[in-house]
Amino acid sequence: MTTSLDQPVQDAVETSDVVAQVRAVAERAKVASRALATATRATKDAALRGMADALVAATDEIVAANATDLERGRADGTSAGLLDRLALTPERIVAIADALRELAALPDPVGEVVRGSTLPNGLRMRQVRVPMGVVGMIYEARPNVTVDAAGLALKSGNAVILRGGSAAAASNEVIVGVLSRALVAQRLPGALVQSIDAWGREGAVALMHARGLVDLLVPRGGADLIQTVVRESTVPVVETGVGNVHVYVDETADLAVAIPILLNSKTQRVGVCNAAETLLVHQAVADEFLPVALAMLADEGVTIHGDETTLALAPDEADCVPATDEDWATEYLSLDLAVRVVDSLDEALDHIRTWSSGHTEAIITRDLAASERFVAEVDSAAVMVNASTRFTDGGQLGLGAEIGISTQKLHARGPMGLGELTTTKWIVHGDGHVRP
Amino acid sequence: MTTSLDQPVQDAVETSDVVAQVRAVAERAKVASRALATATRATKDAALRGMADALVAATDEIVAANATDLERGRADGTSAGLLDRLALTPERIVAIADALRELAALPDPVGEVVRGSTLPNGLRMRQVRVPMGVVGMIYEARPNVTVDAAGLALKSGNAVILRGGSAAAASNEVIVGVLSRALVAQRLPGALVQSIDAWGREGAVALMHARGLVDLLVPRGGADLIQTVVRESTVPVVETGVGNVHVYVDETADLAVAIPILLNSKTQRVGVCNAAETLLVHQAVADEFLPVALAMLADEGVTIHGDETTLALAPDEADCVPATDEDWATEYLSLDLAVRVVDSLDEALDHIRTWSSGHTEAIITRDLAASERFVAEVDSAAVMVNASTRFTDGGQLGLGAEIGISTQKLHARGPMGLGELTTTKWIVHGDGHVRP
Numbered sequence: 001m002t003t004s005l006d007q008p009v010q011d012a013v014e015t016s017d018v019v020a021q022v023r024a025v026a027e028r029a030k031v032a033s034r035a036l037a038t039a040t041r042a043t044k045d046a047a048l049r050g051m052a053d054a055l056v057a058a059t060d061e062i063v064a065a066n067a068t069d070l071e072r073g074r075a076d077g078t079s080a081g082l083l084d085r086l087a088l089t090p091e092r093i094v095a096i097a098d099a100l101r102e103l104a105a106l107p108d109p110v111g112e113v114v115r116g117s118t119l120p121n122g123l124r125m126r127q128v129r130v131p132m133g134v135v136g137m138i139y140e141a142r143p144n145v146t147v148d149a150a151g152l153a154l155k156s157g158n159a160v161i162l163r164g165g166s167a168a169a170a171s172n173e174v175i176v177g178v179l180s181r182a183l184v185a186q187r188l189p190g191a192l193v194q195s196i197d198a199w200g201r202e203g204a205v206a207l208m209h210a211r212g213l214v215d216l217l218v219p220r221g222g223a224d225l226i227q228t229v230v231r232e233s234t235v236p237v238v239e240t241g242v243g244n245v246h247v248y249v250d251e252t253a254d255l256a257v258a259i260p261i262l263l264n265s266k267t268q269r270v271g272v273c274n275a276a277e278t279l280l281v282h283q284a285v286a287d288e289f290l291p292v293a294l295a296m297l298a299d300e301g302v303t304i305h306g307d308e309t310t311l312a313l314a315p316d317e318a319d320c321v322p323a324t325d326e327d328w329a330t331e332y333l334s335l336d337l338a339v340r341v342v343d344s345l346d347e348a349l350d351h352i353r354t355w356s357s358g359h360t361e362a363i364i365t366r367d368l369a370a371s372e373r374f375v376a377e378v379d380s381a382a383v384m385v386n387a388s389t390r391f392t393d394g395g396q397l398g399l400g401a402e403i404g405i406s407t408q409k410l411h412a413r414g415p416m417g418l419g420e421l422t423t424t425k426w427i428v429h430g431d432g433h434v435r436p
Numbered sequence: 437m438t439t440s441l442d443q444p445v446q447d448a449v450e451t452s453d454v455v456a457q458v459r460a461v462a463e464r465a466k467v468a469s470r471a472l473a474t475a476t477r478a479t480k481d482a483a484l485r486g487m488a489d490a491l492v493a494a495t496d497e498i499v500a501a502n503a504t505d506l507e508r509g510r511a512d513g514t515s516a517g518l519l520d521r522l523a524l525t526p527e528r529i530v531a532i533a534d535a536l537r538e539l540a541a542l543p544d545p546v547g548e549v550v551r552g553s554t555l556p557n558g559l560r561m562r563q564v565r566v567p568m569g570v571v572g573m574i575y576e577a578r579p580n581v582t583v584d585a586a587g588l589a590l591k592s593g594n595a596v597i598l599r600g601g602s603a604a605a606a607s608n609e610v611i612v613g614v615l616s617r618a619l620v621a622q623r624l625p626g627a628l629v630q631s632i633d634a635w636g637r638e639g640a641v642a643l644m645h646a647r648g649l650v651d652l653l654v655p656r657g658g659a660d661l662i663q664t665v666v667r668e669s670t671v672p673v674v675e676t677g678v679g680n681v682h683v684y685v686d687e688t689a690d691l692a693v694a695i696p697i698l699l700n701s702k703t704q705r706v707g708v709c710n711a712a713e714t715l716l717v718h719q720a721v722a723d724e725f726l727p728v729a730l731a732m733l734a735d736e737g738v739t740i741h742g743d744e745t746t747l748a749l750a751p752d753e754a755d756c757v758p759a760t761d762e763d764w765a766t767e768y769l770s771l772d773l774a775v776r777v778v779d780s781l782d783e784a785l786d787h788i789r790t791w792s793s794g795h796t797e798a799i800i801t802r803d804l805a806a807s808e809r810f811v812a813e814v815d816s817a818a819v820m821v822n823a824s825t826r827f828t829d830g831g832q833l834g835l836g837a838e839i840g841i842s843t844q845k846l847h848a849r850g851p852m853g854l855g856e857l858t859t860t861k862w863i864v865h866g867d868g869h870v871r872p
Binding site for chain 2: 123396431434
């Protein structure tokens with residue numbers, strides 16, 4: 001259930017036909033985005049509620065299309081876990097529609113005055129949030145992302161161009177049609193939500209090259225998909241999601257705090273980017289902490305990839321294998337955890353500097369100086385002190401909803417909410433001011 | 437006096453040797469940036485003042501190196517204007533050093549809390565400005581940019597890697613050496629300011645591909661340089677500077693306001709990105725406005741590229757040629773101005789939508805509704821109402837100093853000051869919080 005984007009695209013044959021058609025889609029999106037840029041919040045919220053109602057009304061049609069995708073997935077030998085993520089039921093469609101209604105309840109980021117002042121010469125200056133214009137999204141199989149992305153783009157005043165995985169093609173086609181018709185029913189352009197799935201991989205490449213038409217491209221999926229989009233794109237990209245996440249148990253950690261945080265970070269949900277992948281334990285507490293922690297992880301079915309000290313301390317019931325450098329580098333997204341005992345906070349910081357993907361790291365400590373060094377020196381989007389790594393999430397941090405977790409430093413870092421789907425415009429009012 | 441980057445780089449032979457050496461430079465920058473990331477403002481300001489003193493102390497050495505560049509430029513037939521921009525005199529070196537001292541007086545963007553709250557579950561969350569890490573800068577001949585970029589990067593906590601134009605190679609080499617030694621004298625790593633000029637065009641390409649080591653790359657120069665960097669880079673880029681800037685004189689414009697703004701926008705300084713390149717005039721005021729405006733532009737030596745109506749209204753003294761579509765598209769950066777008479781505000785907005793580069797546009801009007809439509813519908817980094825386009829400038833808008841004017845929507849739009857050279861980090865404090 002991966003997209004064909006996972007192969008290198010250097011040799012992609014871009015037929016000029018596909019390029020022209022995808023550019024035509026982007027042109028329509030750009031024109032449509034203009035109508036939305038000056039729409040009021042009331043108009044946008046009514047459209048979101050209209051989209052939600054239309055999805056629920058189209059439940060039978062969506063479930064039938066989804067059955068086709070599921071059938072093809074089963075025939076292709078797709079794993080049960082991935083089939084579950086692909087599956088749409090009436091209940092799930094209600095939940096997806098409710099997420100749109102929740103978006104309608106969030107404040108509108110457009111129009112926010114980010115900074116403003118009257119300059120010494122009397123010029124009135126303000127920097128105001130405005131929509132990006134056209135946002136592209138390239139993602140993998142989960143069809144709920146289709147709806148989420150359309151809703152977030154609409155609320156932030158943007159047109160969206162969607163390129164979903166082929167595994168969900170039938171579901172996405174029906175969903176995009178339903179959303180587009182719902183927009184028209186609300187007197188907004190249907191071209192605010194368009195799919196380019198019909199043009200396959202060449203279409204995706206054409207989107208990555210649509211300079212001047214696409215203002216932001218967000219890849220969401222596995223590391224290969226994201227790397228391909230970053231390497232190939234000439235339009236601006238925000239990278240999302242790869243999380244090689246660390247939990248460090250410091251020498252002064254309260255072990256009664258450390259164990260629940262570790263378990264929550266690793267096992268509350270394993271296939272997500274903010275789940276822990278490596279545990280680092282200070283040698284001063286390893287003897288006390290590791291036997292208990294590894295036993296509890298074993299209860300949850302977690303396989304330990306441990307260094308020598310860890311393996312020596314592991315209880316019998318723990319499922320352990322020796323760790324290699326590859327383990328330190330791996331985002332498992334599964335019931336696996338790399339574990340290393342470190343001599344000091346410095347060694348923990350070194351390990352994180354070497355192997356982290358810059359998503360989220362947590363320290364468990366009672367020492368103020370250690371927490372402050374960890375916060376200052378770890379160069380990641382989010383740093384947790386005595387809290388689970390699972391809190392790196394737009395909803396959990398109060399942003400309301402997110403289009404992804406950025407692991408780059410440009411434009412957005414960490415959860416990308418509605419505000420991160422906007423840019424700003426400088427507006428300057430004078431009375432005939434000229435520059436001396 | 438253009439860089440060799442102006443040629444397409446698809447065929448660039450990247451010897452692995454150059455790639456390895458440039459990556460080694462970037463690795464050193466990354467290590468050096470860590471020391472700076474946690475430096476206090478006092479340390480950074482002392483370093484800026486030390487750099488300023490060192491530049492003035494090295495005046496003879498810098499002027500001598502600059503003489504070599506000027507001599508080669510003259511031999512190559514470089515124009516007088518470009519030679520003037522390249523030239524360094526003792527007075528100019530004092531001015532460049534003073535700019536560093538002014539940077540020291542600006543607030544430190546690092547540590548600013550962008551947003552913060554206590555979440556319903558008791559988690560304390562804050563989003564804090566932190567340095568990018570390593571900033572790359574690819575630019576053309578003016579050697580003052582070498583100092584400006586180093587100063588802005590240092591103040592915002594970043595290491596900088598500089599790739600200047602070959603025309604200023606000798607000047608830049610001496611300046612980078614002086615700055616680097618000044619940092620060491622202040623007990624900061626000399627690798628905070630490095631040049632890769634020694635590796636020529638291949639070195640620049642290697643920098644554009646140094647993913648994971650370069651956090652932000654800013655090209656500053658002509659349109660060809662910028663397009664090459666955008667097309668070729670796999671590291672995050674912010675585009676700067678191309679300004680096809682419009683002044684629109686509305687039907688209700690106060691012509692006594694319109695003429696000074698037009699003259700200032702076009703002629704106060706012609707070789708800069710915020711200078712006006714096209715004038716649009718509402719047909720209702722064309723008869724009254726254009727003869728006077730074109731006569732005054734003629735006094736300043738401006739050549740008019742006009743549409744038919746404009747040419748018919750031009751006074752005898754005006755130097756006029758007929759405009760083609762190429763004129764509407766051109767950023768002259770010279771004493772040339774494209775002029776068109778439009779039927780309506782709508783036609784002006786259409787023209788701007790079609791031809792603008794999204795930098796700055798101005799409307800001269802007394803009509804509130806027209807000003808509000810112009811502000812809402814023009815999709816540019818800056819929109820001026822009854823003010824000169826020359827105000828799109830970090831210094832003029834109160835940012836203090838700028839590394840360039842971004843014409844893209846991602847990360848920074850318009851003048852990029854110190855804040856735009858930072859990213860943010862989410863810091864979350866809990867008391868054993870786990871996600872339910």
